[in-house]
Amino acid sequence: MKFSIKRSIFLNQLSNVTRAIPGKATIPILTGVKLELTNDQLTLIGSDSEISIESIISVNDDLNELEIEKTGSVVLPARLFNEIIRKLPTNKLTIEVNDQYTATITSGQATFNVIGVAGDAYPKLPTVETTNGISLPSTTFKQLINQTIFSASNQESRPILTGLHLINKGSFVSAIATDSHRLSKREMPFTNEVSETEFESITIPKKTMLELMRIAEDEQDLTMIISHQQVIFLLNDVTIYSRLLEGMYPDAERLIPTEYQSEIVVNSTEFLNAIDRASLMSREGSSNVVQMTIENGEVVLSVRGNELGKVAEVIETKKIEGKDIKISFNPEYMKDALKSFDGSDISLQMQSAVRPLLLQLDTPSEIENNRLLQLLTPIRTH
Amino acid sequence: MKFSIKRSIFLNQLSNVTRAIPGKATIPILTGVKLELTNDQLTLIGSDSEISIESIISVNDDLNELEIEKTGSVVLPARLFNEIIRKLPTNKLTIEVNDQYTATITSGQATFNVIGVAGDAYPKLPTVETTNGISLPSTTFKQLINQTIFSASNQESRPILTGLHLINKGSFVSAIATDSHRLSKREMPFTNEVSETEFESITIPKKTMLELMRIAEDEQDLTMIISHQQVIFLLNDVTIYSRLLEGMYPDAERLIPTEYQSEIVVNSTEFLNAIDRASLMSREGSSNVVQMTIENGEVVLSVRGNELGKVAEVIETKKIEGKDIKISFNPEYMKDALKSFDGSDISLQMQSAVRPLLLQLDTPSEIENNRLLQLLTPIRTH
Numbered sequence: 194m195k196f197s198i199k200r201s202i203f204l205n206q207l208s209n210v211t212r213a214i215p216g217k218a219t220i221p222i223l224t225g226v227k228l229e230l231t232n233d234q235l236t237l238i239g240s241d242s243e244i245s246i247e248s249i250i251s252v253n254d255d256l257n258e259l260e261i262e263k264t265g266s267v268v269l270p271a272r273l274f275n276e277i278i279r280k281l282p283t284n285k286l287t288i289e290v291n292d293q294y295t296a297t298i299t300s301g302q303a304t305f306n307v308i309g310v311a312g313d314a315y316p317k318l319p320t321v322e323t324t325n326g327i328s329l330p331s332t333t334f335k336q337l338i339n340q341t342i343f344s345a346s347n348q349e350s351r352p353i354l355t356g357l358h359l360i361n362k363g364s365f366v367s368a369i370a371t372d373s374h375r376l377s378k379r380e381m382p383f384t385n386e387v388s389e390t391e392f393e394s395i396t397i398p399k400k401t402m403l404e405l406m407r408i409a410e411d412e413q414d415l416t417m418i419i420s421h422q423q424v425i426f427l428l429n430d431v432t433i434y435s436r437l438l439e440g441m442y443p444d445a446e447r448l449i450p451t452e453y454q455s456e457i458v459v460n461s462t463e464f465l466n467a468i469d470r471a472s473l474m475s476r477e478g479s480s481n482v483v484q485m486t487i488e489n490g491e492v493v494l495s496v497r498g499n500e501l502g503k504v505a506e507v508i509e510t511k512k513i514e515g516k517d518i519k520i521s522f523n524p525e526y527m528k529d530a531l532k533s534f535d536g537s538d539i540s541l542q543m544q545s546a547v548r549p550l551l552l553q554l555d556t557p558s559e560i561e562n563n564r565l566l567q568l569l570t571p572i573r574t575h
Numbered sequence: 576m577k578f579s580i581k582r583s584i585f586l587n588q589l590s591n592v593t594r595a596i597p598g599k600a601t602i603p604i605l606t607g608v609k610l611e612l613t614n615d616q617l618t619l620i621g622s623d624s625e626i627s628i629e630s631i632i633s634v635n636d637d638l639n640e641l642e643i644e645k646t647g648s649v650v651l652p653a654r655l656f657n658e659i660i661r662k663l664p665t666n667k668l669t670i671e672v673n674d675q676y677t678a679t680i681t682s683g684q685a686t687f688n689v690i691g692v693a694g695d696a697y698p699k700l701p702t703v704e705t706t707n708g709i710s711l712p713s714t715t716f717k718q719l720i721n722q723t724i725f726s727a728s729n730q731e732s733r734p735i736l737t738g739l740h741l742i743n744k745g746s747f748v749s750a751i752a753t754d755s756h757r758l759s760k761r762e763m764p765f766t767n768e769v770s771e772t773e774f775e776s777i778t779i780p781k782k783t784m785l786e787l788m789r790i791a792e793d794e795q796d797l798t799m800i801i802s803h804q805q806v807i808f809l810l811n812d813v814t815i816y817s818r819l820l821e822g823m824y825p826d827a828e829r830l831i832p833t834e835y836q837s838e839i840v841v842n843s844t845e846f847l848n849a850i851d852r853a854s855l856m857s858r859e860g861s862s863n864v865v866q867m868t869i870e871n872g873e874v875v876l877s878v879r880g881n882e883l884g885k886v887a888e889v890i891e892t893k894k895i896e897g898k899d900i901k902i903s904f905n906p907e908y909m910k911d912a913l914k915s916f917d918g919s920d921i922s923l924q925m926q927s928a929v930r931p932l933l934l935q936l937d938t939p940s941e942i943e944n945n946r947l948l949q950l951l952t953p954i955r956t957h
Contacts, residue, residue: 273859273883280852282888295884302891303852307884470662470685477655501652502677502689506664509684 194230194265197287198250199258200300204278206248209408209431210239213246214271220316225268226275227315228288230261238318239271244401245318245434246408258285266312267294277305319423319434326416326427327391328384331409337368337379338406340533340565345399346372353440356396361387365562369445375526376445376549376568377533382560392419396442401435408433449568450551453542455515457492458555459508461534467506468531471496472524474504482572483524488517511538511555520546521574530567546571576612576647576672580632581640582682585668586660588630591790591813592621595628596653602698607650608657609697610670614646620700621653626783627700627816628790640667648694649676659687701805701816708798708809709773710766713791719750719761720788722915722947727781728754735822738778743769747944751827757908758827758931758950759915764942774801778824783817790815831950832933835924837897839874840937841890843916849888850913853878854906856886864954865906870899893920893937902928903956912949928953 210226218224220242227238235250252259267290278286281300290296290309298305338357346354351373360367365382405426409415416427419437426433471483471494478499486493490513495505520543530552531539538555552567592608600606602624609620617632634641649672660668663682671679672691680687720739728736733755742749747764787808791797798809801819808815853865853876860881868875872895877887902925912934913921920937934949 270883273855276855277852280848280855282848282852303849303886303888305852305856305884305886306880308882466662466664467685470659470664470687473655473658473662474687498688500690501655502687504685504687506685 194228194267194290195262195288196230196235197258197260197262197285198235199256200278200281200284200286202250202257203286204275206237206250206430207275207278210237210246210248211271211275212239212404212407213241213244214239215241216272218242222268222310222314222316224271225310225315226271227266227268227312229266229312230264232261232264235259235261238315240316240318240434242316243398243436244404246404247318247432247434249430249432251430265290266315267296267309268312268315269296269307269309274307277307319421319425321418321425322420325391326418327387329415329417330381330384331413331415331428332411333381334415335406335409335411337381338402340379341368341370341377342399342402342406343529343533344370344372344375344377344567348372353396353438353442356398356438357402358394358396358442358445359392360394361389361392362562363387363389369442371443371445371568374523374570375530376448377530378445378449378564378566378568380562380564382562394442395419395424396438396440397424398435398438401433405433448549449566450542450544450549453515453544453551455487455518455543456512456540457487457510457514458512458538458540459492459510460536461531461539462536463509464539465528465531467494467508468524468527470506471504472528474499474502475524477501480572481523481525482521482574483527484519484521484574486517486519487513488519512540518543518546520550521572522550522569523572526569530569533565533567547573576610576649577644577670578612578617579640579642579644579667579669580617581638582660582663582666582668584632584639588619588632588812589657589660592619592628592630593653593657594621594786594789595623595626596621597623598654600624604650604692604696604698606653607692607697608653609648609650609694611648611694612643612646614643617641617643620697622698622700624698625780625818626786628786629700629814629816631812631814633812647672648697649678649691650694650697651678651689651691656689659689701803701807703800703807704802707773708800709769711797711799712763712766713795713797713810714793715763716797717788717791717793719763720784722761723750723752723759724781724784724788725911725915726752726754726757726759726949730754735778735820735824738780738820739784740776740778740824740827741774742776743771743774744944745769745771751824753825753827753950756905756952757912758830759912760827760831760946760948760950762944762946764944776824777801777806778820778822779806780817780820783815787815830931831948832924832926832931835897835926835933837869837900837925838894838922839869839892839896840894840920840922841874841892842918843913843921844918845891846921847910847913849876849890850906850909852888853886854910856881856884857906859883862954863905863907864903864956865909866901866903866956868899868901869895870901894922900925900928902932903954904932904951905954908951912951915947915949929955 229236237248283301286300294309296307358369418425474496492508540555542551550569611618619630665683668682676691678689740751800807856878874890922937924933932951
């Protein structure tokens with residue numbers, strides 16, 4: 194195996210696949226990156242056995258400056274290889290692998306010898322048995338992930354809750370994440386109608402969603418394929434393979450309240466900053482709780498006194514309606530929820546001090562089935 | 576005690592003094608920041624008992640927007656107080672302290688109550704018994720610290736080596752730092768002649784030097800006062816008090832070689848990048864060693880093979896003179912030394928594989944007594 198290539202192009206794709214590669218692995222070969230060279234293209238693969246990322250550099254794109262001298266494949270230690278490529282002295286590099294799978298990397302006057310193993314020893318990627326993909330709008334889908342994924346659980350005690358749940362509604366998708374203390378839901382229209390045979394509902398691991406959000410560019414072709422407990426995301430040069438989470442996702446829709454006793458409208462950024470200030474005091478206390486009091490036409494955020502002090506702030510509101518109420522919540526969860534609205538004015542609806550708080554855009558999206566909502570369970574205080 | 580002030584000004588000075596304040600302290604009051612308000616000024620003080628930083632905000636500078644309503648003093652929990660000030664909603668704040676030393680901080684609609692203690696309970700700063708200060712050029716002195724302090728030891732087994740040693744030479748100062756594996760020396764002319772009665776030599780703790788480097792601005796008035804095992808640095812609004820390190824500093828001058836067998840001249844940045852590449856492989860090995868070979872009119876950096884591979888690179892040189900040599904060194908120490916030359920061409924002089932390597936500017940400074948040198952002990956290999 195021997196080829197030369199433009200370093201910046203190679204480094205970019207190498208970085209994409211390296212993100213999937215674990216620092217330590219029970220299967221040692223997975224700490225390596227696989228390079229596979231055919232007459233047409235160089236393929237890079239990284240995997241942690243749950244998620245695999247494959248990146249293709251074509252010989253046909255002159256910008257890549259890919260010159261293939263001898264085909265073959267090899268697996269090289271990913272972290273070290275990445276750092277070497279990053280620090281090479283020129284923007285051109287040559288890699289030659291000998292029969293003992295030692296790679297000689299040259300660039301300018303620098304020569305590295307890195308000991309690798311045979312490419313055949315690397316696990317095979319799942320084969321895709323369908324070409325029936327669902328086309329997704331990459332910009333909106335990245336936004337959807339960003340607005341929901343923080344509510345997915347980090348606890349392995351209920352694995353199904355560590356993923357993002359997608360429900361196929363034909364003309365749109367409904368995405369839900371919840372850790373049972375809070376819930377995020379975002380709807381997004383499909384680019385084309387999607388039939389039920391393609392999928393009813395799936396749950397995708399959090400890590401896969403975060404990697405997709407990182408790798409996908411705005412306004413890029415993005416296709417999702419579902420096949421045998423696997424989901425595959427096709428981008429221009431990069432393919433992400435991931436297992437799906439197994440198990441029944443709880444019926445979250447029924448948790449979303451349909452009526453309320455009190456409503457306020459605030460700017461999400463101003464409210465976020467006020468919560469941030471109040472949480473300075475709550476973090477110092479024994480329980481991280483901020484109280485919101487709606488009374489006499491005024492909304493006050495406060496933290497009860499602890500050994501260091503206390504805080505109170507009157508919030509600027511655009512609307513206050515309904516009954517007076519005192520309700521307490523975890524300020525970190527509230528901050529996450531508020532950030533998803535990206536500065537817009539939002540409506541907070543409450544039923545009682547013990548029923549979930551509902552956050553939505555005050556002015557709903559003009560696009561149909563494009564709704565975002567955040568649900569927060571209050572904390573009971575005495 | 577009651578005053579109002581411009582938040583950005585207050586925050587800036589509060590950040591300066593907070594850097595001295597430890598997160599935990601055996602004397603609990605030292606985790607607090609002291610505020611002292613007279614009719615003329617607001618003084619902020621932070622201390623870890625070894626270094627104290629005092630900052631003064633004058634009522635006479637209109638930019639401060641300092642309005643004093645009632646004088647007094649208080650000590651408030653530093654970390655929390657700092658975060659509160661940083662997150663207040665407007666650029667104006669008012670602080671009022673009641674008889675129980677609870678501070679009420681208001682800004683816009685936000686009101687914080689922070690429980691403090693009496694200002695009298697805070698340790699007194701050392702009093703300065705001399706007004707006989709030494710004027711230092713702040714830009715050059717900051718550079719001097721930056722070019723030497725990395726060689727100071729981090730090991731408390733020989734406390735004197737954890738500081739920067741300054742020797743008074745009358746018209747110039749000689750600064751030395753060494754951890755016994757490497758040595759940095761920088762000379763710098765005094766602004767005025769300094770008499771021996773002011774000081775012969777002192778050793779200042781590393782932390783003090785780093786704080787001074789951070790707080791002092793370029794082209795700023797900087798005065799050093801030495802008094803009773805204390806050194807005091809006076810800046811415009813900020814004063815840094817620090818104890819001096821006690822004990823005999825080793826006679827480092829005699830370690831500096833006066834002759835050599837081999838010399839090369841290289842660009843410090845290019846050489847740094849090559850060492851950085853080579854160290855990728857040495858870090859993976861059992862000992863972190865890079866070898867330099869001067870042979871047949873060529874300089875080669877290399878790392879012997881380990882279980883992951885090896886590396887070799889021919890270095891571009893501007894001059895090669897003297898005997899062939901093989902010499903090995905710690906690449907991290909070499910990188911620190913090279914960075915101090917900031918991209919200039921440098922001369923490396925060697926006597927043998929076991930005697931210290933000397934690094935100096937290839938073209939010496941045009942200013943007299945303005946010399947920089949770095950000394951590195953080689954590593955013996957077999």
